[in-house]
Amino acid sequence: MQTEHHADVAIVGAGPAGSACVMALKESGLRIAWIDKSTFPRDKVCGDAIPSNVQRVLKQIDPLLNERFLNQFTEKLTIEGCRFVSPDLSSFDLTFTTKGHASKRIDFDHFLFDMANEVNSSVTHFLKAEIKTLAVSSSGAKIELHDGNIIHAKMIVGCDGTNSFVRKKLAKPFVQKHENIAAVRAYYSNVADLSHNLLEIHIVKNYMPGYFWIFPMKNNAANVGFGMVNKYIAQSSTDLKIALKEIVSSERFSQRFKDATTDGVISGYGLACGGRKNPISGERFLLCGDAASLINPATGEGIGNAMISGRIAAQHLISCFEKQQFNASFNHSYDKMVYKKLLKDLRIQRFLQKLTADREWLINFALKKVSRHEFVREQVRKFF
Ligand SMILES: Cc1cc2nc3c(=O)[nH]c(=O)nc-3n(C[C@H](O)[C@H](O)[C@H](O)COP(=O)(O)OP(=O)(O)OC[C@H]3O[C@@H](n4cnc5c(N)ncnc54)[C@H](O)[C@@H]3O)c2cc1C
Numbered sequence: 108m109q110t111e112h113h114a115d116v117a118i119v120g121a122g123p124a125g126s127a128c129v130m131a132l133k134e135s136g137l138r139i140a141w142i143d144k145s146t147f148p149r150d151k152v153c154g155d156a157i158p159s160n161v162q163r164v165l166k167q168i169d170p171l172l173n174e175r176f177l178n179q180f181t182e183k184l185t186i187e188g189c190r191f192v193s194p195d196l197s198s199f200d201l202t203f204t205t206k207g208h209a210s211k212r213i214d215f216d217h218f219l220f221d222m223a224n225e226v227n228s229s230v231t232h233f234l235k236a237e238i239k240t241l242a243v244s245s246s247g248a249k250i251e252l253h254d255g256n257i258i259h260a261k262m263i264v265g266c267d268g269t270n271s272f273v274r275k276k277l278a279k280p281f282v283q284k285h286e287n288i289a290a291v292r293a294y295y296s297n298v299a300d301l302s303h304n305l306l307e308i309h310i311v312k313n314y315m316p317g318y319f320w321i322f323p324m325k326n327n328a329a330n331v332g333f334g335m336v337n338k339y340i341a342q343s344s345t346d347l348k349i350a351l352k353e354i355v356s357s358e359r360f361s362q363r364f365k366d367a368t369t370d371g372v373i374s375g376y377g378l379a380c381g382g383r384k385n386p387i388s389g390e391r392f393l394l395c396g397d398a399a400s401l402i403n404p405a406t407g408e409g410i411g412n413a414m415i416s417g418r419i420a421a422q423h424l425i426s427c428f429e430k431q432q433f434n435a436s437f438n439h440s441y442d443k444m445v446y447k448k449l450l451k452d453l454r455i456q457r458f459l460q461k462l463t464a465d466r467e468w469l470i471n472f473a474l475k476k477v478s479r480h481e482f483v484r485e486q487v488r489k490f491f
Contacts, residue, residue: 110255112259114139114259116260117140117260117263117264119238119263119272120267121141121220123413123414124396124414124417126216127414127418127421128421129230130169130219130222130226130418131168131418131422132424138231140250146234146235147216147234148216149217150213151212153330153410154320155322156186156408157207157410159205162176164418175222176218182210184323186206186207187202187206188306189307190306196359209323211324233252236254239252241272243277243390245390261427261428261433262393262424262427264392264393264417265395266395267398269398274399277392278392281379282385283380283385285336287337287378287379287400288334289337289376290333290378291374292375293331293371294324295331296367297366298321300363305323307322311354317333317345317350318334320334333354335347378397378407379398381400382404382453385400387399388435390434391434393420395417395420396414396417399445401416405460406456415448416449419444420441423438423441
């Protein structure tokens with residue numbers, strides 16, 4: 108049976124980008140149709156490092172939201188820095204200016220989703236909802252779901268991740284697919300010498316260009332993963348799951364994993380990296396987070412940028428409705444705001460990633476330099 112619904116804004120996706128957007132619309136009075144193909148709690152393949160800019164975004168939306176995150180969300184570890192280790196085992200520990208966190212995404216995303224629903228009561232949910240068709244015209248947007256529901260909205264916000272349906276239907280194709288990253292991760296318990304407030308990123312000989320990580324989680328668990336830029340995966344025919352298993356059992360790491368246990372599940376997904384000025388809006392739509400390709404290419408972090416873009420989208424939506432403007436040229440100011448905030452750092456990170464990708468000597472050299480010079484360390488710290 109077909110049921111028609113009317114909303115001001117349809118937000119597709121309830122990950123960090125979607126939740127930030129819903130939270131930032133809390134006082135707007137706009138009627139929101141919030142669509143996700145999952146129900147919550149739902150898992151998301153990730154390294155589970157929650158960057159410190161998450162706290163900044165929550166504070167900007169409302170300082171109380173950040174207080175709640177810090178005081179009420181208990182499924183997190185506090186992370187004080189990151190250890191970088193080069194192929195020749197040179198290493199340095201970077202202390203973050205603002206502490207970050209680590210939390211399984213199944214818990215973190217659920218917390219954000221619940222908090223967004225508590226603070227914004229103008230939401231109608233469509234969960235476990237697959238989109239069948241999506242169309243925009245000068246009079247509005249229409250989304251047809253597989254369960255028969257039809258949603259009419261004035262604006263659509265695509266927060267639906269790397270393989271965004273909204274982007275594929277409405278935006279011009281993005282150019283950098285081969286520059287994106289693919290990564291796999293598994294959960295382990297009891298990894299030896301785990302520092303419980305430090306992320307570890309290792310560049311491993313014979314598995315370059317790629318990065319292996321060990322991120323501590325609550326209860327003596329660790330998120331262990333390996334990622335590589337798509338271009339190099341294709342060139343070297345690397346199987347990421349096999350590479351992860353080989354690294355864990357290699358001479359360099361086998362002692363640390365000797366008594367570690369895992370459920371054996373290795374999951375993988377793509378990282379939609381930023382650094383190019385792709386069009387992220389158009390007639391009656393905006394894209395946020397991974398749908399807009401905003402992951403930091405060097406660190407692989409995307410949660411914070413997803414939330415930043417979700418907040419900016421909300422700000423833009425409010426002015427769309429104030430001015431009753433929903434066309435592509437008006438929406439282009441959203442692109443400008445997002446790229447003003449994020450593009451410079453994304454471009455620097457993309458440059459650094461390319462520069463160091465398969466230059467083992469450079470990584471060894473750079474890590475030695477960084478570990479010795481406070482000035483260089485300060486420059487690196489700015490990225491975290
Ligand atoms: C292996 C890996 C490791 C990573 N590690 C880190 C890390 O340690 N730290 C970090 O900051 N970032 C990390 N990232 C990046 C981070 O996961 C993303 O940047 C972040 O999840 C983006 O949030 P989002 O809200 O844009 O999208 P998502 O979190 O992907 O949320 C998208 C939502 O949309 C829903 N959806 C998708 N398609 C549809 C559809 N057709 N209809 C309805 N709903 C739909 C999904 O169910 C989901 O709930 C990692 C990514 C990967 C793959």
